[in-house]
Amino acid sequence: MLKGLVLCGLLMATWLIVQAAVFHLVAPRKAFASMLALFAPTLPLYLVLYVMTPADLGFLPPAFVGADWRLGLVNGLILQGLLFLTAGLFYSHADRSITVRLLIELARAPQQRLTLAQMQAVCGVEVLMADRLEIMLANRFLIAQGERFVLTPKGWIGGSIGVAARKILRMKAL
Amino acid sequence: MKGLVLSAAALVLLVIGSAVALRFYRGNKEFRVFLGAFAAAVALYAGAFWLSAPDLGFLPAGWRETSAPVDFGNGLVLLVLMFHGYWCFSYFACLSPSMSVMVALRLWGRDGMTRAEALAIQGSDQPVNLIFQRRIPKLVQGGYVREEAGGYRILAPGERVAALGSFLKRLINAQVGA
Numbered sequence: 364m365l366k367g368l369v370l371c372g373l374l375m376a377t378w379l380i381v382q383a384a385v386f387h388l389v390a391p392r393k394a395f396a397s398m399l400a401l402f403a404p405t406l407p408l409y410l411v412l413y414v415m416t417p418a419d420l421g422f423l424p425p426a427f428v429g430a431d432w433r434l435g436l437v438n439g440l441i442l443q444g445l446l447f448l449t450a451g452l453f454y455s456h457a458d459r460s461i462t463v464r465l466l467i468e469l470a471r472a473p474q475q476r477l478t479l480a481q482m483q484a485v486c487g488v489e490v491l492m493a494d495r496l497e498i499m500l501a502n503r504f505l506i507a508q509g510e511r512f513v514l515t516p517k518g519w520i521g522g523s524i525g526v527a528a529r530k531i532l533r534m535k536a537l
Numbered sequence: 538m539k540g541l542v543l544s545a546a547a548l549v550l551l552v553i554g555s556a557v558a559l560r561f562y563r564g565n566k567e568f569r570v571f572l573g574a575f576a577a578a579v580a581l582y583a584g585a586f587w588l589s590a591p592d593l594g595f596l597p598a599g600w601r602e603t604s605a606p607v608d609f610g611n612g613l614v615l616l617v618l619m620f621h622g623y624w625c626f627s628y629f630a631c632l633s634p635s636m637s638v639m640v641a642l643r644l645w646g647r648d649g650m651t652r653a654e655a656l657a658i659q660g661s662d663q664p665v666n667l668i669f670q671r672r673i674p675k676l677v678q679g680g681y682v683r684e685e686a687g688g689y690r691i692l693a694p695g696e697r698v699a700a701l702g703s704f705l706k707r708l709i710n711a712q713v714g715a
Contacts, residue, residue, distance in 0.1 A: 364602050364611060386710040394709075429603035434538055438611065445618040452625045458711045462672050463702035469682060469691040470699035478688040479669070488634075488659040488666040495635045496655060504639060511649035514642045521636070522643030528630035529640065533559050534567050 365427040366420055367439025370412050374405045375446045402447050538600040539593055540612025543585050548619050551578035575620050
């Protein structure tokens with residue numbers, strides 16, 4: 364099992380470095396699509412590395428080699444998928460968090476102070492929704508028909524997931 | 538494999554337990570419900586790992602990890618990552634302004650909505666819209682900002698979060714003020 368973890372860790376560390384370089388050198392407009400495109404090749408690469416390397420990777424103690432190799436393979440794949448998901452969520456937190464944006468605006472304001480009207484002007488609902496609608500259009504969750512926004516099939520699936528989650532979890536907007 | 542099985546079982550209980558607890562929770566600090574459920578799931582996982590047989594009574598011999606610490610650690614890491622994904626998904630699905638638009642459109646049918654209607658979902662017609670009604674009281678209570686003379690001033694903990702946020706945005710090359 365440890366072999367899969369080591370290989371997965373190495374591949375994810377490499378992917379993170381490459382992805383950070385791409386963000387800085389290319390600044391892709393669709394960040395998640397860029398992350399997915401660069402992450403996808405790591406999956407077959409993991410499989411190839413797993414098959415081609417010895418069970419102990421040449422350095423693991425015998426006590427860490429022993430479980431069924433298929434189990435180690437699948438376990439590493441699951442971990443790789445979860446680490447990618449976590450990286451995507453990290454990106455989303457850093458890029459989209461409303462609270463962090465609000466605090467950054469306060470920290471940059473003269474005397475580090477803003478009135479409610481000023482806060483609403485720099486990161487209120489109008490500014491925020493303009494950003495979010497643009498992102499949803501770019502990612503094809505919505506399409507514009509005249510002055511109205513309509514769900515695409517992808518957006519319909521997203522909305523259905525949201526409806527189900529809100530029925531089950533009952534979290535409140537306030 | 539024992540760690541994987543117990544980790545999956547703990548996650549299922551965590552999801553069911555937090556969903557049930559949220560139905561009865563009346564406050565607006567849902568993160569406490571999630572963290573409480575996570576702490577209980579970790580305790581349950583650790584306890585079950587400690588007390589159960591290495592093969593859980595049904596695992597084939599070839600599926601038993603030879604190193605118990607690796608098995609335990611692997612299951613724990615997976616539980617932490619899955620919990621993080623579930624927690625983020627829950628907040629996004631239930632509170633995100635983008636998801637609110639998609640949910641409203643899904644329920645409204647094929648007519649779609651205008652920009653003004655999308656804004657109205659977030660309480661744009663109210664003096665303090667929903668985005669601020671939820672966040673500002675929490676920032677004040679948490680000691681991140683202080684209310685003074687019709688405005689808000691950032692405090693030292695808030696400055697630290699803002700500095701960290703700016704650093705993370707630079708790391709992913711995102712616009713700092715966005």
